[in-house]
Amino acid sequence: MQLGYIARRFGVFLLIVWLAASLNFLLPRLSGQDPVRTKLLQSAQLGGYVQAGLEDMVKEYNKRFGLDKPLWRQYLSYLQSTARLDFNYSISNYPRTVRELIADAVPWTVALLGVTTLLAFGIGTLLGALLAWPGAPPWMRWLMPPLWALHAIPFFLLGLILSYLLAFHLPLLPIFGGYTAGATPSLSLAFLWDVVSHALLPALSIVLVGTGGWALGMRGMMVTTMGEDYVTFAEAKGLKSPTIFLRYCVRNAILPQTTALALALGQILSGAVLVEVIFGYPGIGTLLFQAIRENDHFLIQGIVFTVIVALGLATLILDVVYPWLDPRISYRREA
Amino acid sequence: MSPDGVQRVTGPLPPAPSRKGRGSAGWRYLRRNRSLAVGIALLSLLALFIIIGNLTVDTELARPLSVRALQPPSWEHPFGTDRQGRDLLAAMVAGTPLTLKIGFVAGFLGVGIGTVLAFIAGYYRGVTDTVIRGIADIGLTVPGLLVLIIIAVSVRGGLTVNQMAIVVASLAWLYPTRTIRAQVLTLRERGYIEVARLNGMSGPEIILREMMPNLLPYLAATLVNAVSAAILASIGLEVLGLGPLESPTLGMTLYWINFNAAILNGWWWWWVAPIVIILIVFLGLFFLTVGLDEIANPRLRQQA
Amino acid sequence: MNASVLRVERLRVSYDHPQGAVRAVDDVSFSLRPHERFGLAGESGSGKSTMALAILRLIRPPGRIDGGEVWLDETRLSSLSDDAMRKLRLAGIALVPQGSMNALNPVVRIRSQIADALADHDSALPPRQLEARVHDLLDDVGLPPAVADMYPHELSGGMKQRACIAIAICLRPKVIIADEPTSALDVVVQRQVMATLGRVQQELGAAVILVGHDMGLMAQFVDRLGVMYAGRLVEIAPIADIITAPKHPYTRMLIASLPSLERKGLMQGIPGLAPLLRDLPPGCAFHPRCPMAADRCRVERPLLRDLDGCHVACHFA
Numbered sequence: 001m002q003l004g005y006i007a008r009r010f011g012v013f014l015l016i017v018w019l020a021a022s023l024n025f026l027l028p029r030l031s032g033q034d035p036v037r038t039k040l041l042q043s044a045q046l047g048g049y050v051q052a053g054l055e056d057m058v059k060e061y062n063k064r065f066g067l068d069k070p071l072w073r074q075y076l077s078y079l080q081s082t083a084r085l086d087f088n089y090s091i092s093n094y095p096r097t098v099r100e101l102i103a104d105a106v107p108w109t110v111a112l113l114g115v116t117t118l119l120a121f122g123i124g125t126l127l128g129a130l131l132a133w134p135g136a137p138p139w140m141r142w143l144m145p146p147l148w149a150l151h152a153i154p155f156f157l158l159g160l161i162l163s164y165l166l167a168f169h170l171p172l173l174p175i176f177g178g179y180t181a182g183a184t185p186s187l188s189l190a191f192l193w194d195v196v197s198h199a200l201l202p203a204l205s206i207v208l209v210g211t212g213g214w215a216l217g218m219r220g221m222m223v224t225t226m227g228e229d230y231v232t233f234a235e236a237k238g239l240k241s242p243t244i245f246l247r248y249c250v251r252n253a254i255l256p257q258t259t260a261l262a263l264a265l266g267q268i269l270s271g272a273v274l275v276e277v278i279f280g281y282p283g284i285g286t287l288l289f290q291a292i293r294e295n296d297h298f299l300i301q302g303i304v305f306t307v308i309v310a311l312g313l314a315t316l317i318l319d320v321v322y323p324w325l326d327p328r329i330s331y332r333r334e335a
Numbered sequence: 336m337s338p339d340g341v342q343r344v345t346g347p348l349p350p351a352p353s354r355k356g357r358g359s360a361g362w363r364y365l366r367r368n369r370s371l372a373v374g375i376a377l378l379s380l381l382a383l384f385i386i387i388g389n390l391t392v393d394t395e396l397a398r399p400l401s402v403r404a405l406q407p408p409s410w411e412h413p414f415g416t417d418r419q420g421r422d423l424l425a426a427m428v429a430g431t432p433l434t435l436k437i438g439f440v441a442g443f444l445g446v447g448i449g450t451v452l453a454f455i456a457g458y459y460r461g462v463t464d465t466v467i468r469g470i471a472d473i474g475l476t477v478p479g480l481l482v483l484i485i486i487a488v489s490v491r492g493g494l495t496v497n498q499m500a501i502v503v504a505s506l507a508w509l510y511p512t513r514t515i516r517a518q519v520l521t522l523r524e525r526g527y528i529e530v531a532r533l534n535g536m537s538g539p540e541i542i543l544r545e546m547m548p549n550l551l552p553y554l555a556a557t558l559v560n561a562v563s564a565a566i567l568a569s570i571g572l573e574v575l576g577l578g579p580l581e582s583p584t585l586g587m588t589l590y591w592i593n594f595n596a597a598i599l600n601g602w603w604w605w606w607v608a609p610i611v612i613i614l615i616v617f618l619g620l621f622f623l624t625v626g627l628d629e630i631a632n633p634r635l636r637q638q639a
Numbered sequence: 640m641n642a643s644v645l646r647v648e649r650l651r652v653s654y655d656h657p658q659g660a661v662r663a664v665d666d667v668s669f670s671l672r673p674h675e676r677f678g679l680a681g682e683s684g685s686g687k688s689t690m691a692l693a694i695l696r697l698i699r700p701p702g703r704i705d706g707g708e709v710w711l712d713e714t715r716l717s718s719l720s721d722d723a724m725r726k727l728r729l730a731g732i733a734l735v736p737q738g739s740m741n742a743l744n745p746v747v748r749i750r751s752q753i754a755d756a757l758a759d760h761d762s763a764l765p766p767r768q769l770e771a772r773v774h775d776l777l778d779d780v781g782l783p784p785a786v787a788d789m790y791p792h793e794l795s796g797g798m799k800q801r802a803c804i805a806i807a808i809c810l811r812p813k814v815i816i817a818d819e820p821t822s823a824l825d826v827v828v829q830r831q832v833m834a835t836l837g838r839v840q841q842e843l844g845a846a847v848i849l850v851g852h853d854m855g856l857m858a859q860f861v862d863r864l865g866v867m868y869a870g871r872l873v874e875i876a877p878i879a880d881i882i883t884a885p886k887h888p889y890t891r892m893l894i895a896s897l898p899s900l901e902r903k904g905l906m907q908g909i910p911g912l913a914p915l916l917r918d919l920p921p922g923c924a925f926h927p928r929c930p931m932a933a934d935r936c937r938v939e940r941p942l943l944r945d946l947d948g949c950h951v952a953c954h955f956a
Contacts (some may be wrong), residue, residue, distance in 0.1 A: 016473055025483070027489040095552060152569055152621035155611055156574065160589075160606065162596050230739035233699055236736065237806065238728030240759045247755065248744050255746075263475065271479035274571055278593060292488060292575055300488055304481045315476050327790045330744055 006320055013316045020254040025075060035146040087302030088123045090291075098302035100285060106306070109283030112199055113272050115179035116206040119267075123207075124214025125257055129250050131215065132222035144215075151212030155271035159278045167201060174198050176280040202279045203334050208274060217260055221253035228252070255326050262318040267313055371626025377619030381431070381612070389427030396582045397424035397429040400435050408604050415604035420531035421583065432582035433496050436614070437569045437584075440500040440634040442562030445507025449561075452512045454542050457519030467512065474509040479631040480571050482506060488546050494572075495579050503568045510564070511557050515638065518553055522546050556624055570613070585609050585616075641712075643670035644846050645732070645814050652686075652693045656699070661917040663689040665870040666945070671814065671846045675839075678878070679850045680893075681867035682913055687850045690867075691818045694714070694848075695732060696724050711814065730760055733807035735800075735836070742803055743791035749773075750787040750800050753809055760810055765898050768831045776805040777840070780835050797828035801835055808839050812831040813898040815840060821856065833860055854897055858882055869924035870915055878951035886951040888929045923954070924940035931955055943948070 046073055053089070059303055087098035128137040131144060148318055150158065167175035174180065225231065234248045275287025291299035323329040365372040397401060399419035406416040415512050456467040479584035486502050487494055494502065522528065523546075547554075572578050573586025574593065589610045592598070597605045652664040652737055663686045671677050675709065679687045692698055693711050696716060709716040716724065728734075736742040744752055755892050757763055757772075764772055774784045777926055780801040791799055807815055817836060821829040840847050849861055857864055858878060865875040873918065874887040885891045892909045911928035914920065920927055926936040933954070941952045 012473065016476060019473065020477065023485060027485055074616065122508060153617050154570070157610060157617075160592075160598070160610060164603070166604070168598055168601070229736065230744045232692075232697065232735065233736045233742040233803075234744070236695055236727045236728055236734035237756045238730065238760060239755060240725070243755055243759055249746065251746055252744070261463065266478035270478045270571060273480065274574055277575065282458060288484070289575055292484070295488075298486065300484065304485050307478050307481055311478060312476055326746060328792050 005323070009316055009319050013312045017309050020312075021079060022084075023070045024305055025078050027290040042262070044158070064242075074314050082305065084218050086297045087305070090296055090299045091298070098299050101299060102284070102302055104289045105205055105282060105284050108281065109272070109285065110278075112202060112206075112281065112283060113269065116203050116210065116237055116272075116327050120207045120210030121214050121261060124211040125218045125254065127211065128215035128218025128220075129222050129253065130247070131251070132226065133245055136246070147212035149212075150209050151216065152157075154274070155209050155276035156278050158209050159202065159275045162201055162205055163279065173273055174199050176203070177282065198279075199281065202272075202275045202281050205275050206268075209271075210268070213216060214257070218253060218257050221256050222249055225249050225253040255322075258318070258322060258325060262322075265314055269307065269311060337532075348529075356503035368626050368629055370390055370622045374619050374623030374626050377615050378623065380617055381619060382426070384612075385428065385432050387436075388424070389432075390426050390458065392428050394425050396425035396430040399581070400576065401425075402481060407600060407602075414608045415602075417588075417605050418597075418602075419591065421603065423608055425584035426588060427585075427612060428563070430588060430615075431586055431612055433582060434566060434585040436489070437496060437500045437503060438562045438566035440497075441503035441507045441569070443560060444500075445561045445565065446511045446554065446558045446638065448504075448508040449511030449557075452508065453515035453519055456512070457516040458538060458542055460544075464516075470518065471509050471512045471516075479506045479509075479568060479593035483568060483572055484575065484577065487572055494577065496582055496584070499569055499572065499578060503565045503572075506568070507527050507561055507565050510562055514557060515517065515554070521548065522549060523572055539611055552627060556627035559624045559627060563617065563624070565619070566616060566620075583611055589613075642673075643676075644673045644712060645671040646708075646710040646808060647694065648708045648710070650690065650693055650709065650800060651823065652689050652698055652702060653704040653705050654702045656917060659917055662705075663695060663870050663916060665787075665868075666707070667870075667872045668707075668863055669872060669875055671848060673813075673846055674841075674844055675863065676840070676847045676849065676861045678861035678864040679848055680776045680852060680864055680868060682852055684913055684916065685867040686870035686916075687867050688818055689870075689932075690733060691734065691816045691848070691850050694730055694816065695734060697752055718937075726760060728814060729756055729807070730810040731812055732814040732816065733810070733812035735815060735820050736804050737800075737819050737822055739824065743799060745791055747790075748787070748791055749777075749791070750753075752802075753787075753806055754891065756806055756809055762810065762907075773808075778810055779808065779839055780805045781831070795843075797832055798823050800824065800828075802833050804832075804839060808843060809844075809845055812845055814846050814848065815843075818850045819852075819855070822851070829856070836860075854893065866893070870916060871921060871924060871952065872943060872950075873925070873952045875943070876951075880949055886946070886956045887953050888955075889925050889932055920940075923952075 001082050042161055042215070048326075078156055085099055087102075090098050092099055093101060099320055106154050119272045127140070127143065152223075163175055166173050180198075196251065231244065231248050234244045273285035273288060274284075277289045280286055284307065290296075291303065351531050365375070399421055402412065402420055403421050404417050404418050405415055406412055406419045408415045412424065414420050414424055414427060419428070451473075456464040483502060483506060486505070487499075490498065490502075528541060528545055531545050536544070557601050569578070569584075570586035570589065573584060574589050576590055576594075578590070579585060580587065589606075592606045592609070595602075647670070648668045650664055651662065653660045653662045655661075655803075659907065662838060665686070667690060669677070679690065681687045685879070689698070689702070693704055695718075696704070696709075698704055704831050706715075707832070711727065712716060714727075718726065721807070743749070744856050750769075751771050753776060754763075754769055757769070769886045770787075773787045777784055777786055782801055782805065783796060786794065786798065786802065791802075792853075794802065804820075812844050815836075820836065821832055824887070826830065833856065836847070847861075849856065849857065863875065864878050864881050866881070868872050868888065868889050876886070885894050889909070892907070895907050896909060898906065909928060914924060914927070920937070921940075922938045923929070923932075923936040923941050926932040929936065935954055943950045943952045946956065951953075
């Protein structure tokens with residue numbers, strides 16, 4: 001029975017992957033653009049000089065996706081190469097492949113997003129739970145209005161404000177990039193600190209805005225939960241306040257909160273992309289930005305596909321973990 | 336938590352102390368629902384800025400190469416000028432309504448389509464429901480901005496303001512569909528719907544006459560939410576350089592700020608105005624949503 | 640002899656409401672003898688559930704206890720600190736809620752819901768002893784040991800109710816307050832649950848307050864009955880007397896409205912509607928619906944008077 005649920009969720013995941021790939025395939029073709037030819041024309045215009053190897057790339061491309069081939073053939077070979085994670089060469093960064101470029105950028109984004117999301121969710125949820133609890137220290141109420149106001153603005157906006165305040169006005173932190181330009185990456189403490197200090201502003205933008213949202217959400221869930229009959233009965237049982245808080249209230253309120261996390265992942269990622277662009281942080285976002293600037297369709301498609309798949313995977317994992325948190329959701333039927 | 340089922344507002348309410356007409360009742364409510372008041376105030380401020388601005392400022396100056404570049408604020412150019420030679424006050428006055436327009440068009444379209452789909456799916460259930468819900472669920476798993484990027488990149492020659500609105504609207508219906516459908520599902524089980532059904536009311540009639548009026552506050556809150564999300568999406572696209580390049584919309588201004596490293600170069604007047612305006616837009620819409628939420632969900636009223 | 644285990648004296652509870660405070664429990668007094676079964680009957684909105692919570696000092700804003708005292712043996716509950724009161728709950732006075740609703744934590748197993756009660760009352764047990772204790776308790780209420788591992792949603796209404804009883808007795812309280820323990824259960828299960836309740840009460844030697852509105856149930860279970868109307872106690876008497884010779888007009892009409900297997904005829908209801916608690920008429924709260932209402936009733940509020948062991952609040956009893 002458990003297998004059926006997982007299988008179904010996995011099936012949805014595969015569906016998403018397939019849809020993403022198809023979308024990537026269809027849309028550019030619908031508009032009739034041929035990015036390679038465009039690039040060739042551009043290069044030729046700029047100086048009559050065509051980049052060495054570009055012709056090989058064009059040949060390779062036409063062999064697989066030549067417009068003389070029937071559409072379904074192109075589609076099939078496209079699906080094939082996607083399955084092999086072969087997204088072709090990057091038009092703007094030839095001879096590097098799209099896969100290479102993405103592989104370089106992904107760890108930066110994963111590190112930034114992973115840490116900030118966990119921090120924002122963790123701190124925010126805890127804060128929200130305490131804010132709803134009458135026994136919490138009263139000074140916490142003062143945290144509400146700033147968090148509230150902050151969470152309404154997009155990540156990158158706070159990023160802009162912070163970058164002015166903390167990087168320009170008071171040059172405390174670096175304003176741009178993943179590490180100081182020209183530094184050689186190594187595992188030394190100095191380099192690590194360099195990396196961290198560059199990541200601090202982008203991270204702050206995300207965490208400060210995100211925490212407010214999670215706190216508000218958790219507070220709302222807690223208020224609803226605290227009105228439930230089982231909390232009244234827990235009090236009637238003479239349970240201690242921390243027990244009721246953790247086991248009866250938080251333990252139940254965190255369920256819809258986790259669902260909200262799964263739903264918000266896409267939004268968080270979109271916001272993070274813009275933050276990376278603002279700060280030149282060498283992750284997927286900046287890569288995407290460059291790709292758009294250079295009209296590098298292969299790179300754009302590769303990135304979008306990778307992100308959609310990654311998010312689908314994350315959602316799948318959360319979906320499979322959720323019934324473990326909430327025993328009412330049986331694996332047999334989706335509630 | 337009144338476990339005794341203490342009767343509350345089931346009988347006729349005591350007469351209002353002074354009947355001065357609907358206006359004062361509105362003001363009194365605004366004093367209680369402070370979020371709504373703040374939201375309306377902020378947005379009204381913005382509206383005033385746009386209206387007065389458009390009447391007093393020459394919006395032609397929002398075009399590039401109209402004035403001397405990179406001037407700090409002065410009497411002649413109260414917001415200063417940017418690198419392309421735009422008067423920034425004119426740019427803000429001309430660009431803000433454009434950004435808002437994208438948001439409103441996309442938001443309204445999104446909620447409009449979403450409402451229709453939600454009612455069909457939620458009321459009639461069955462296969463239609465599974466299909467609509469499936470599409471919405473899958474669509475929501477995918478990060479919207481990325482899909483928008485793919486679409487925007489595929490359109491030849493860049494997007495115009497109107498095209499952006501349509502593009503954003505194409506995804507804006509997903510979230511409203513899901514949330515409104517959830518509400519429809521709950522409403523469907525209420526007694527009076529059953530009675531209406533037994534009375535022989537047709538589906539569309541029930542939807543329009545029994546369900547819609549009860550959902551109006553919720554729909555309003557969803558609409559404001561959708562507009563806010565649409566504005567965010569459009570600004571996102573523009574910051575990435577996928578928007579209408581010559582347009583002085585807020586997002587495009589941010590793009591140029593980023594492109595020219597305005598912060599690093601110390602041209603503070605360039606970025607202060609759009610950031611403040613964007614802040615007002617988002618905070619205003621946010622407070623409005625919270626205020627509308629309170630109307631839609633009376634239980635929230637009793638909480639601190 | 641007449642040393643009561645629980646004594647409620649002039650208890651007053653009100654709820655704050657934007658249009659004015661609502662008095663949910665108005666000057667209620669009664670006492671409970673050891674091993675006694677006392678019923679508290681009344682329609683919805685009469686204040687009986689509020690009373691149960693008030694005895695346990697569980698009234699939360701917007702409600703508040705305005706006055707009166709509750710005594711458990713010689714202890715005055717209002718003088719206890721928050722922590723002392725907390726320890727008294729379940730150990731001294733236990734609540735059996737409407738378990739078939741939502742009274743059990745949905746994400747915690749039954750065993751743990753008994754264990755956490757024990758732990759927070761300094762009676763934590765090592766695993767094997769805990770297991771034995773849980774099985775004993777479940778056995779007492781007629782539930783199979785397998786229930787210990789289950790989640791509430793896996794249990795039927797009756798089983799949930801009995802699980803709540805098991806939790807309520809785990810610390811051997813002196814007083815058990817059962818708040819509508821059988822609403823939402825079908826008759827057969829009702830009987831099982833009430834039988835269980837009766838049995839554990841006798842084994843423990845505890846006193847029970849049964850709060851409800853099912854007169855038939857009261858007749859079968861309680862020794863004495865208190866009738867509430869609009870937040871006030873209007874009659875207290877031994878159950879047999881209330882059924883055969885009710886003295887208060889409200890009680891009389893209540894009893895008269897009960898369908899009988901012997902008599903045939905038109906059902907008799909009580910005309911009018913229960914009053915809004917925030918809009919109570921002056922004088923006797925029942926006078927708008929009372930067939931015997933006189934001028935005095937509209938002005939002067941009747942107090943509970945003693946009439947050979949029965950107490951009535953009516954000018955004409």
